[in-house]
Amino acid sequence: MASSPTTMMKMKLYDSSPPSSTAAARLLPLLRRHHIHFRSSVGPFHNPSSLRTIITRSAFSSSSVITAAMTSETSVKVIDGKKVAKDIRDEIAAEISRMKDSIGVVPGLAVILVGERRDSATYVRNKKKACEAVGIKSYEVCLPENSTEEEVLKYISGFNDDPIVHGILVQLPLPSHMNEQKILNAVCIEKDVDGFHPLNIGRLAMRGREPLFVPCTPKGCIELLHRYNVEIKGKRAVVVGRSNIVGMPAALLLQREDATVSIVHSRTKNPEEITRQADIIISAVGQPNMVRGSWVKPGAVIIDVGINPVEDTTNPRGYRLVGDVCYEEASKIASAITPVPGGVGPMTIAMLLSNTLLSAKRIHNFK
C-alpha cells in the first residue's frame, strides 16, 4: 500500500488488518531475481493433496519431492516462488489459449484505481502487464482522488453487469473519504477474484462448503507447499499473524487440508514455543526478522509472507527487503524456506490471474 519504507518499519506488530507489509506482499509485482541455491532437500513429506485450482502440477513433480528419507541432511531447499509463479503463468496462458480456441472467450479483469498514489499506480500497471502476458484482457478505470463513492459504485455496478469482465479488483487503499467496506461489498461475489467477501471466507471456514475464490496470497502459500510436495495432512501448522487477507484465510486453508492449525498473534505469550512445534510455519506479520532460528523446529517448512523494507545505506534505494523470518538463522534449521524477495511475492499476482481464469471458466462453464 502507500506506506513509505520508514512507516512500514515503524509499523506495530502483526495483526493489523491488513498489515502494510502483507498487503505489500499481496500487491507487489514480480520481484527482481534472488540468489536461489538448490540443495538436496529434507523433511518428512510426501503425497501432496491438490488445491482446487485450474493449475496442473508439473514443475517439481520428480526432482523436488521432499521425502522422509532425506531428513537427516542439514541442507535447506529454497522454495523458488519466482520459478513456480512463472510456471503457473505459463499454464494459465496455455489454458486461456485453449479456451479462446474452443469457445472464443478471453478472461477479463477490471481494475479500479482511485487517486494518484504512485505505488498504487505501479501495482495496477504491473497487474495489467501480467494480465497481458497470459492473455487476460484488462480494463482499467482511473478516477480522480476527489471522486465520490457513488461514482466508484457506478463503475463497479457496470463491471458487475458486463459479461466481458470476469474479475473486479478495487485497488486499495481508497481515499479516506470513502467507505472501503461498502465499496468492496458492491463487487458481486461471482467476480470477487480477491476472495475477501465474508461469504467466501465463511465458505472457506465451513466443512462441506466451497468458496468461489480463495484469497490470492494465502492461495499462493498453499500452492507453493503443493508444488514442493510438502504434505499438509496431519501436520502441525502454525500461522503467525491473523489478518483478514493472509493469516486468517491461510489458517482456514491449512485446516481444510487436515493440518492441525494454531494461530499465533500479538496477544500470544511465548509465540516461539508454539512455532517450535510446527512442521509448517506461515508467517504474515510485517515484522522484519521476527521469527528467529530458535522459533523453528528442525526440518520445518517455512513460508514467509512478510516483505519488510529495512534501512540499508549500501543499497542505492537506501533500503532492502527482508521477510518476517530471519533467513540466515532459519535456513540452517528448516528443511525448506521461501526467500524474500522471490518467495511468496511473485505468487500473489499469479494467483490473481488464476482466480480470473477460474471465474471466466465458471461463468462460461468451460472445463
Added chain:
Amino acid sequence: MASSPTTMMKMKLYDSSPPSSTAAARLLPLLRRHHIHFRSSVGPFHNPSSLRTIITRSAFSSSSVITAAMTSETSVKVIDGKKVAKDIRDEIAAEISRMKDSIGVVPGLAVILVGERRDSATYVRNKKKACEAVGIKSYEVCLPENSTEEEVLKYISGFNDDPIVHGILVQLPLPSHMNEQKILNAVCIEKDVDGFHPLNIGRLAMRGREPLFVPCTPKGCIELLHRYNVEIKGKRAVVVGRSNIVGMPAALLLQREDATVSIVHSRTKNPEEITRQADIIISAVGQPNMVRGSWVKPGAVIIDVGINPVEDTTNPRGYRLVGDVCYEEASKIASAITPVPGGVGPMTIAMLLSNTLLSAKRIHNFK
C-alpha cells in the same frame, strides 16, 4: 438428532459435520438436575471481557471470580450451566417484558418441523416451552414427511416476510429427499438465529466485522467462560473437534477474544500433547470420555460440549449420558469444568432465546 443411543455410541470420531452428539447438545432441552458441588475455585483468571449479547452479568459477579491467588488449591469449580441458563432466561424474560411495555413488540420464533421423528418433536416441544416461559411467541409448522422442498421453502419465505417473526429455525435433520443446504440458505440472514449462514461465519472469522448471530452452542460455551470470569485474552485455548456447528465457530469466537487457538481433530497426531498446553479446552467431538486426565494441564478450564449416551444397565433407560471428557479424571486436574449433563446442554436453548430477542431488538431498533 435422531440417532439412537446405540447409533451414537458407535459413531465414529470427531469432525463429522454435524456430529450427532453435539447436535444433540445443541438441541437437548434443559437437562435433569445434576449433582453440583461448589468448592473454592482455582485458576489464573480475572477481568472478563463481554460477549455481545443482550445479557447482563450478575450471577457470579462476586463469589465466583476465579483468581490467580487460588491456583495452589486442588479443588475444582463445577461450572453450573443449568443455573447460568436459568439466570439468562430470567434476564431475557425481563428484557422482553421491558420491550413489550415500551414498544408493544414481542419477539417471535418460527420453527419448521418436517416429518414425525419423535426426538425432533421433543426438541421442538421443548423450544416452544422455553419460548413461552420467557415471553417469546413461537410459531410452529409441522409438515408431513413426504412434503416437497417447495412447500418448506414456501413457509420459509412466508416467515421471512412476516414482521411478527424475528427468528426462523428449521428443525434438522430434514427428510433425506430434501436439500438441507438449499433450505437453510433460504432463511433470510436477519432471521437466521441459528447463525449457521456462511455470511455469518465469514463475519465471525473476520476482524472488524460483526456476525448478525453467533451460533447457539459455541455462544453458550463462551458465555459460561464469561459468567465464571475466566479470562480468555492471551490464553492458550484448544478446541477439540471442528464441526461447522460447534468446534469451528467456538475456535473463531475464542480467537476474537484474543486467545491463541489450536484446533485438534481426527487427523491430529498426539492430540493430548496439544490439549495439555491449553488453559481452556472446549471439546465437541461426540466421543465418550475421550479427553482423559492426562490430556489436561493442571488448572485448565474445561467446557465439555459432548453429550454421549453410554450403556448403563443400572439405569432404567438402559443408558446414561457422559461428556467427551472423562469427568472423574479431569475434574481432579482442572480448575473448572462443566458437568454432563447440566453444563453446556442447557445453554444452547438459552442462547437461541437470546438470539431471538437480539433479532427482535435489532429489527425494531430497540435498545
